[in-house]
Every structure is written in structure tokens, then in C-alpha cells.
Amino acid sequence: MKIVVVGAGQAGASLVAKLRSTGHQGEITLIGSEPELPYQRPPLSKKYLLGEIGKERLFLRPQNFYDDQSITLALGRSVHAVDRTAKTVTAGDRVYPYDHLVLTTGSSPRRLPKSIGGTLAGVYTMRDLADADAMAPEFVAGRRVLIVGGGYIGLEAAAVAARMGLDVTLVEMSTRILQRVAAPQTSDYFRALHQSHGVDIKEGIGLTQLHSVDGRVSSAALSDGSEIAVDFVIVGVGIMPQSDIAALAGLKVDNGIMVNALGQTSDPAVWAAGDCTVFPYGTGSLRLESVQNAIDQAEAVAGNILGADQAYVPQPWFWSDQYDVKLQIAGLNTGYDSVVTRAAPDDPKVVSFWYYEGDRLLAVDAMNDPRAYMVGKRLIESAKSPDPATIADPNSNLKNLLKP
Helix, strand or coil: CCEEEECCCHHHHHHHHHHHHCCCCCCEEEEECCCCCCECCHHHHCHHHHCCCCHHHHECCCHHHHHHCCEEEEECCCEEEEECCCCEEEECCEEEECCEEEECCCEEECCCCHHHCCCCECEEECCCHHHHHHHHHHCCCCCEEEEECCCHHHHHHHHHHHHCCCEEEEEECCCCCCCCCCCHHHHHHHHHHHHHCCCEEEECCCEEEEEEECCEEEEEEECCCCEEECCEEEECCCEEECCHHHHHCCCCECCCEECCCCCECCCCCEEECCCCEEEEECCEEECCCCHHHHHHHHHHHHHHHCCCCCCCCCCCEEEEEECCEEEEEEECCCCCCEEEEEECCCCCCCEEEEEEECCEEEEEEEECCHHHHHHHHHHHHCCCCCCHHHHHCCCCCHHHHHCC
């Protein structure tokens, strides 16, 4: 049985490894558009950009793993045709036959329109190794950077820039940073954190136009009528699922590649996993952008290709590193109607916010509080909802909540 995987990121690398560890002995080909071995993306905007780790430490596995496991890597190749009748994939000048095709094509950053200066020199997005390498020389102390977007991507970039001594301005069109993904309490925490490091956060203010000198960005006009001088710009305004190949192949696509609970697309011989997918969740559907989902869903799909017939049920968790703060998130906060705060009495940086819908615990944001994260995650996974008064009491023992 020949299995071809298109997309050599976290999901693709996890899937091919799982196929082999589960006992598949047939041909496996992993096709990727980038020339590098599959690598971790989260450190790109943090430790890699700071120069704390080199490129080799980004790689998920060394070359000899793929050699030893007889996994064929076709890197630096872009797929431009899928023939579902003939069961072939064409990438570059090669045609790859398959019995099962898996799309792990990930996501791509949203970019600013050309009309407002999005294609000027000195305007960057942060998604892959080439992005990080391209912008790294810009990070020189004293230079002025504008960050567009107050989500986690933008905030992580702001933290790196501030740590390296740059003059950082961040604009967010919404009324607060992290508005799409977190409660006001979490927004307040990270606003104060960034401001304490000298970041100028402008909320409720958008970018109107980037101006240039000799083709390179030089200033930014903002929606409040102000204009600021900039040396470069980082755009962090969200990501889009990479579903072009699926659409090209005539598969069902709607804000991502539509899959069933097993990970099959509208063609049972074609599967998908990771950021690019929309899958059944509760009474509706969900698309998750996380390393955890990329790994777990990919491994579930690998098992199902080999006959496991197990529905994928996500247990979402996320993280973000900013300055000396590690944010860990368990669960999904969609539909919350109250937030309970648990604060450490002796350290203002240690706090967790617990999201409830009625009396049901949905999610936890834990800042520098791994115990709150761990307990919250296990409670959510076991569908247990503790009394909010117990959570709010800093003297209560959270581990007791896990007892039967």
C-alpha cells in the first residue's frame, strides 16, 4: 500500500512516523514545498529569532530517521496536480502514485493588501523558516518596528523585539488585544506585561497606509490620524488554512478541508490532518490551529488509514512564551459566560483564569502556573467542573479536585 503525504510540517512528520511505528511496511512519501527537513514552527518567533537555538535544533527528526525508516522525502517540491481517478500526485516533474493520499498542508499567514503597502520591502509575516531568516537582520537595538495585530503571533514578536532593545509599537484594530481568543482578564494581564517592557500598545486603532522611500517602508499612517516612523513592519493578523490543493482536487472545502471524524475527506482515499482541516466537534465543526491538534489528529489519521476506525476527539491545549511568562491554555473557551480568577498571593505574575459556561468548566488560561494548567486540563478532559469558589481561593489545594 502506497501512502503519499503532502505537507512536511508538524502534522505530516507526525503522521509518517506514526505509520511506521504502527507497523505499516509499504511505501511512504512525504512531499514538502520547503527545502528543509520538517521542523518546529513555534520557536521561530522566539528562541530562533533571539539566536538562542540554531536551525538544526528546529528539526523534528534528523535525516537518518527518515532514511532508517524508509520514508522518502520529496522536499522543495510544490504539488500542482492531483488526479483522484488515476490516484496520482504531480509535484515538480515527478508523478507519485498512491493508494491513500493525506493532505497536511497547514496554514499560511494573512498578508496586508498591496494597496496599503503590504508588498513593500521591510514588511514581514512570521510563519516559516524563510520568514524568520529574512527578518532576523532587522532586529537591531534602537530600530523602530511596527507590529500589526494583537494576537499571540504579534505579541510574541513584540516580546522578542522589546527584549532585543527595539522601539516597539503594536496596533490592534479590535478594542483590546487577544479579543478573539481570550477573556478581558487575560488581555489586561498581557497588556500590562508588554507595557512594563516599553511596548506602545494602541488598541482600537488600525493601520491605514504604509508609506515608503525608494520602495522600502518608512512610515505608517494609523486610523486615529497619526503617523509614525518605522524601520520595518511585522504583520500578525491571523492565518488561513492551506486548502488550495484540496480545492484543485475537487474535494469539499469550507474554511479548510472538510473531513469526517476519521479524517477522511469527501474522497475516502484522501485524508487530511492539522491546521488545514475542519472536523466534526460537538454538534458542529471546528478548525484548530495548534501543534497539539496537528500531532494528535495526524496520529489518529495514521491509525485510521491502517484500519483503527477511531473517531478523533481533540483535547485542545496551547501555549505562548512572552518575556519570562509562560501562558498555558487548556480547553476551548467558546461560549463562556463567567471567568474565575485564581491569583497567587505572593507573585502577581502567577495567575490563572478559569472559564465557565454556567457551572461547566470550559477552559483555563494559566500564566506561570503549571499546576493550575495541569489540574484544569485533567478536569476538562474528565468533564469535571469544580466549584468556582474553590478555584478562587488561593489557599485551596487544586490537586484535591482530581480525587475520585
